[in-house]
Amino acid sequence: MKLLERFATGDLEAFEALFRQHQKEVYAWIVRIVRDTGIAEDLTVETFWRIHKHRSQFRPDGNFLAWARRIGTNAALDHLRHARPESELPDNLPCASTGDPALGSERRRQIKEAFHQLPAKYRLVATLALIEEEPYANIAQAVGISESLVKVRLFRAVRMLRKKLNSLRPEVTTK
Amino acid sequence: MSNEELDKEMKELLKQAIAPAQDSELRRDLWPQMLRKLADQPSPVNTVPWFDWVLASLAGAAVLFFPGIIPALFYHL
Numbered sequence: 001m002k003l004l005e006r007f008a009t010g011d012l013e014a015f016e017a018l019f020r021q022h023q024k025e026v027y028a029w030i031v032r033i034v035r036d037t038g039i040a041e042d043l044t045v046e047t048f049w050r051i052h053k054h055r056s057q058f059r060p061d062g063n064f065l066a067w068a069r070r071i072g073t074n075a076a077l078d079h080l081r082h083a084r085p086e087s088e089l090p091d092n093l094p095c096a097s098t099g100d101p102a103l104g105s106e107r108r109r110q111i112k113e114a115f116h117q118l119p120a121k122y123r124l125v126a127t128l129a130l131i132e133e134e135p136y137a138n139i140a141q142a143v144g145i146s147e148s149l150v151k152v153r154l155f156r157a158v159r160m161l162r163k164k165l166n167s168l169r170p171e172v173t174t175k
Numbered sequence: 176m177s178n179e180e181l182d183k184e185m186k187e188l189l190k191q192a193i194a195p196a197q198d199s200e201l202r203r204d205l206w207p208q209m210l211r212k213l214a215d216q217p218s219p220v221n222t223v224p225w226f227d228w229v230l231a232s233l234a235g236a237a238v239l240f241f242p243g244i245i246p247a248l249f250y251h252l
Contacts, residue, residue: 027201111192
């Protein structure tokens with residue numbers, strides 16, 4: 001019996017093999033969304049726990065990593081939805097070193113603040129598409145929506161962000 | 176400035192303010208943590224959703240209180 005078939009029937013050794021095979025990819029995907037290594041580790045374990053829980057729903061001829069990534073994305077989205085505002089904006093959030101030096105630290109802080117006020121589903125898509133520059137097709141597959149909807153969410157996220165920043169400092173991006 | 180240009184400008188600002196995750200490499204094996212979670216919260220082998228239990232209860236109650244519906248039930252099965 002193949003590994004995925006054994007996993008679907010509840011074989012713990014098969015699950016361990018799949019876990020060891022894919023934990024790095026799942027973690028790498030989640031950490032790009034939540035941007036915190038400790039939380040990403042916990043969510044990786046949570047993701048595989050959900051995978052184990054719903055193993056009977058997995059089709060052994062399917063793509064395990066794509067399925068795992070989708071479950072991981074949902075776990076990360078749950079985290080973004082429920083995380084308290086003060087924990088959503090870590091102090092060590094990296095800033096782009098290659099950025100425009102004219103963009104002052106106060107402006108960066110405003111942008112980060114506005115970004116973290118976006119609804120979770122928009123922030124998820126904006127993080128992956130704009131910051132991580134992930135192709136729309138990958139985002140669509142991981143979130144479980146169409147590429148068109150990814151573009152729509154991205155468009156709305158940028159509009160919301162612009163609106164929030166305009167309210168903070170109208171003279172910068174007003175028409 | 177057009178809306179498209181403004182959107183493009185906003186994307187650039189965002190990229191400058193928040194950098195991509197630089198450290199996305201997992202540095203330790205999470206399997207021991209996974210085993211602990213499995214031990215703490217074992218996933219049930221065959222979970223019956225709660226609404227299935229509600230449906231079964233309703234069907235059982237209907238059969239008990241209205242035995243006349245049994246032929247109709249069999250007909251629909």
